Amino acid sequence: MTDAIVVEGLVREFKGGIRAVDGIDLHVRAGEVYGFLGPNGAGKSTTVRMLTTLLRPTAGKASVAGFDVATEAGSVRRSIGVALQDAAIDPFMTGRELLRLQATLHAIPRADGHARAEVLLDRVGLTDAADRRVGTYSGGMRRRLDLALALVHEPVVLFLDEPTTGLDPTSRVALWEEVRRLNRESGTTVFLTTQYLEEADQLAGRIGIIDGGKIVAEGTPAELKNNIGDATLMITPTDPSRIADAAAVLQQFGPAADGKPGAAAIRLSEGAEGIAAVVRALDHAAISTAAIDLHQPTLDDVFVVTTGHRLEGDASAAPGSGRGRKGRRE
Amino acid sequence: MTPAIVQTAALARRSIFATFRFPQAWFPSLFFPLVLMAIFTASFGRSIGFIPGFPHVDGFLSFAVTGAIVQGVLISSVGAGAFFAGDIEGGFFDRLVSSPTSRSAILLSRLCASVVLAGGQAIFFLLIALIFGATIQGGIVGALIVVVLAALLAIPMAGLGIFLALRTGSAEAVQGMFPLFFALMFFSSTFFPRETMTGWFQVAADINPISHLVEGMREQIISGVNWQQAAVSFGIIAVLAAIAVGACALSFRRRLGGDA
Amino acid sequence: MSASTFSRTASVSGMLAWRALILVRRMPAVFIPSLVMPLFILVATSGAFHGISAVPIGTSSYLAFTLPFATIMGAGFAGINAGMTLARDIEGGFVDRLIASPAPRLSLVAGPLTAAAMRSVFTTTVVLVAGLIGQLALPGILGTVMIYIMAASFAMATACWSMGVALRARTVQAAPMMQLVVFILVFTSVAYAPRDLQTGWLRTVSDWNPVTRILEFSRTAEFQSMSWTGFWGAIISIAVLMGIFGAFALYGLSRLGND
Numbered sequence: 142m143t144d145a146i147v148v149e150g151l152v153r154e155f156k157g158g159i160r161a162v163d164g165i166d167l168h169v170r171a172g173e174v175y176g177f178l179g180p181n182g183a184g185k186s187t188t189v190r191m192l193t194t195l196l197r198p199t200a201g202k203a204s205v206a207g208f209d210v211a212t213e214a215g216s217v218r219r220s221i222g223v224a225l226q227d228a229a230i231d232p233f234m235t236g237r238e239l240l241r242l243q244a245t246l247h248a249i250p251r252a253d254g255h256a257r258a259e260v261l262l263d264r265v266g267l268t269d270a271a272d273r274r275v276g277t278y279s280g281g282m283r284r285r286l287d288l289a290l291a292l293v294h295e296p297v298v299l300f301l302d303e304p305t306t307g308l309d310p311t312s313r314v315a316l317w318e319e320v321r322r323l324n325r326e327s328g329t330t331v332f333l334t335t336q337y338l339e340e341a342d343q344l345a346g347r348i349g350i351i352d353g354g355k356i357v358a359e360g361t362p363a364e365l366k367n368n369i370g371d372a373t374l375m376i377t378p379t380d381p382s383r384i385a386d387a388a389a390v391l392q393q394f395g396p397a398a399d400g401k402p403g404a405a406a407i408r409l410s411e412g413a414e415g416i417a418a419v420v421r422a423l424d425h426a427a428i429s430t431a432a433i434d435l436h437q438p439t440l441d442d443v444f445v446v447t448t449g450h451r452l453e454g455d456a457s458a459a460p461g462s463g464r465g466r467k468g469r470r471e
Numbered sequence: 472m473t474p475a476i477v478q479t480a481a482l483a484r485r486s487i488f489a490t491f492r493f494p495q496a497w498f499p500s501l502f503f504p505l506v507l508m509a510i511f512t513a514s515f516g517r518s519i520g521f522i523p524g525f526p527h528v529d530g531f532l533s534f535a536v537t538g539a540i541v542q543g544v545l546i547s548s549v550g551a552g553a554f555f556a557g558d559i560e561g562g563f564f565d566r567l568v569s570s571p572t573s574r575s576a577i578l579l580s581r582l583c584a585s586v587v588l589a590g591g592q593a594i595f596f597l598l599i600a601l602i603f604g605a606t607i608q609g610g611i612v613g614a615l616i617v618v619v620l621a622a623l624l625a626i627p628m629a630g631l632g633i634f635l636a637l638r639t640g641s642a643e644a645v646q647g648m649f650p651l652f653f654a655l656m657f658f659s660s661t662f663f664p665r666e667t668m669t670g671w672f673q674v675a676a677d678i679n680p681i682s683h684l685v686e687g688m689r690e691q692i693i694s695g696v697n698w699q700q701a702a703v704s705f706g707i708i709a710v711l712a713a714i715a716v717g718a719c720a721l722s723f724r725r726r727l728g729g730d731a
Numbered sequence: 732m733s734a735s736t737f738s739r740t741a742s743v744s745g746m747l748a749w750r751a752l753i754l755v756r757r758m759p760a761v762f763i764p765s766l767v768m769p770l771f772i773l774v775a776t777s778g779a780f781h782g783i784s785a786v787p788i789g790t791s792s793y794l795a796f797t798l799p800f801a802t803i804m805g806a807g808f809a810g811i812n813a814g815m816t817l818a819r820d821i822e823g824g825f826v827d828r829l830i831a832s833p834a835p836r837l838s839l840v841a842g843p844l845t846a847a848a849m850r851s852v853f854t855t856t857v858v859l860v861a862g863l864i865g866q867l868a869l870p871g872i873l874g875t876v877m878i879y880i881m882a883a884s885f886a887m888a889t890a891c892w893s894m895g896v897a898l899r900a901r902t903v904q905a906a907p908m909m910q911l912v913v914f915i916l917v918f919t920s921v922a923y924a925p926r927d928l929q930t931g932w933l934r935t936v937s938d939w940n941p942v943t944r945i946l947e948f949s950r951t952a953e954f955q956s957m958s959w960t961g962f963w964g965a966i967i968s969i970a971v972l973m974g975i976f977g978a979f980a981l982y983g984l985s986r987l988g989n990d
Binding site for chain 3: 506507509510511513514515516517518521522523524525650654657658662663664667668669672675
């Protein structure tokens with residue numbers, strides 16, 4: 142398989158010497174959905190802008206669909222579809238007009254462009270709204286139109302920059318479904334940036350975590366989660382006085398871990414399959430349980446471990462402040 | 472001093488300093504009237520002797536400086552309205568209203584600041600005109616009358632700006648009204664004497680109170696001190712000020728939810 | 732530029748011009764001023780300075796004298812609007828969409844330029860009709876055509892300037908900068924009085940101001956007293972304006988994506 146996107150040592154420096162992107166390497170395989178995960182200001186959008194020829198790199202090389210973004214920008218632009226952050230959509234034009242305009246931008250002959258517009262409107266469910274001004278669309282409709290616009294010329298590589306930021310959960314799930322279908326049916330490579338862990342987890346085959354302009358971790362969601370450790374199993378005995386007994390039984394299955402008060406906890410090296418054996422052992426020791434909690438590592442945990450701070454809703458936690466998994470679970 | 476006066480003075484000082492801090496707040500009000508005055512003077516200076524009905528003046532600049540002053544007050548008053556609207560948009564207004572600051576101090580301070588700035592503007596324009604060869608027939612007294620009237624003119628004009636700010640709550644909307652006021656000035660004798668106009672345009676200028684206001688000020692410069700004309704200008708300003716301040720007070724109350 | 736690049740640029744530019752015209756029609760805040768401003772200039776200027784009619788200005792009607800000033804200012808507004816639309820498109824991200832597509836970049840400037848020229852046809856018509864209502868004589872076919880051509884040329888020149896500003900500043904807040912230069916250019920030409928009557932600094936400035944020749948030729952077109960000297964003077968002035976402003980716009984275009 143060939144690589145749809147190859148990035149080597151890519152750097153973008155802005156005025157004042159700020160390095161928004163600080164030497165990143167990436168390989169995105171053809172037909173893959175690659176999730177680029179990071180908080181605001183991590184360098185996601187700057188990377189996308191360089192890969193989509195909107196911004197010239199300060200240093201390093203990048204090629205998309207086999208073309209160099211700096212020297213073969215024209216060929217790159219013919220191969221890519223781009224849906225940028227904040228859906229750059231004209232509120233005074235109708236959805237159909239915008240699709241036809243986009244077809245002209247890609248030099249699609251008029252009749253073909255019109256036909257393609259209808260197909261895409263139908264595909265993203267906007268046929269009924271096609272003649273309404275985009276200003277009257279809901280956030281979800283705009284994103285779907287934005288997606289349709291990016292698909293007008295059937296691109297080889299699709300860039301989605303924070304496609305669901307600010308959307309309600311229903312619209313978000315609908316858009317995910319559309320992206321999945323596109324990848325499945327047309328084999329389009331998708332490069333997706335997001336600040337939502339769930340989005341990356343749901344959509345991406347592989348994930349790169351970017352923080353402070355550098356890639357701090359990369360792999361499939363499963364690999365990333367496995368790398369940071371095992372699931373935690375927590376047993377709450379019905380009789381609080383038997384907590385020590387419970388802990389003793391658990392010790393046979395893995396090293397002790399921190400749990401809630403009134404509960405015994407271990408790291409379960411065998412994963413979820415190990416639970417049955419634990420339950421049988423507890424039964425054998427005649428310890429009745431009030432609650433069994435299994436905590437699988439999430440991408441959130443991955444993020445915390447790799448960057449030292451949380452992704453969402455915790456901007457105040459400075460990098461390297463030492464907040465680990467335990468801190469997060471309190 | 473009573474608290475209301477202290478508050479008014481403090482807020483007025485804030486408005487004046489804010490004006491100086493942002494060049495975009497004072498630059499247009501000095502620059503555009505000057506440019507127009509210069510262009511009109513260089514365009515029409517040679518012609519006025521041949522125009523029937525044009526009053527006797529020693530140069531077009533002496534005639535035009537009053538127009539520049541009034542135009543300057545207009546531009547900075549619209550700016551004052553936009554600034555007030557900015558306070559509403561930015562939440563400073565709410566902070567003031569929810570503090571024990573007296574309501575009239577909020578309004579008065581802005582008007583006082585505009586009065587001070589307008590007086591300064593008038594002196595600036597008169598000095599520039601004098602440097603470039605204009606004469607003031609009314610001498611120091613005439614010049615003082617013009618400066619005082621210009622300063623007072625800021626009350627109705629800034630009042631109008633604040634009224635619009637209170638009604639719309641948007642700086643952009645207040646700025647958007649500027650062309651309308653500018654048009655009103657053109658349909659008057661601000662830039663050229665009414666005596667040289669014809670037809671419906673002359674009728675419009677005759678009706679337009681701005682004509683009589685400007686003429687009362689201009690008389691002091693091109694003919695000499697004329698208390699009667701000054702009184703006409705003052706009367707017009709007083710009536711307009713009463714209307715504008717009344718409208719401000721009403722919409723202030725409305726913005727605060729009816730019966731404050 | 733190869734034939735195919737040219738046709739691609741032309742088709743995308745046409746589409747963008749069409750879009751610009753649609754937006755004008757759908758945005759009352761843009762449409763109404765573009766209609767009202769030239770009319771206001773015509774009525775207010777000719778009305779306020781009616782007295783100048785008594786002075787030798789080449790016509791006995793200051794309204795007739797003002798008409799080309801209004802058509803040229805209307806064209807200037809059309810040009811400024813091209814810059815404001817582009818600035819809004821840069822802010823809103825529409826320009827990103829265009830740059831990320833294989834569409835020729837030149838069309839980003841060429842489209843609005845075409846739209847500005849087309850809008851000037853509209854504003855000029857409005858002013859000419861107002862002149863007719865004000866009982867001005869018809870300038871004849873050739874004269875009318877020349878008035879339109881002068882307006883369209885000035886619209887394109889000011890569009891280049893405004894788009895150049897938009898490409899540098901990348902925000903609609905730069906609109907006063909676009910307006911200021913256009914206003915000063917027109918006002919310091921022969922907007923209010925012919926050169927013979929101007930004095931001092933204004934006479935010197937208007938002698939050098941390219942807009943002077945454009946306005947003067949528009950006036951001779953209106954009064955059906957055109958000369959080849961006047962024509963070439965206007966054409967050279969347009970070329971000078973287009974050269975300077977066009978280079979400014981193209982430089983801005985080439986810098987897009989650099990910083």
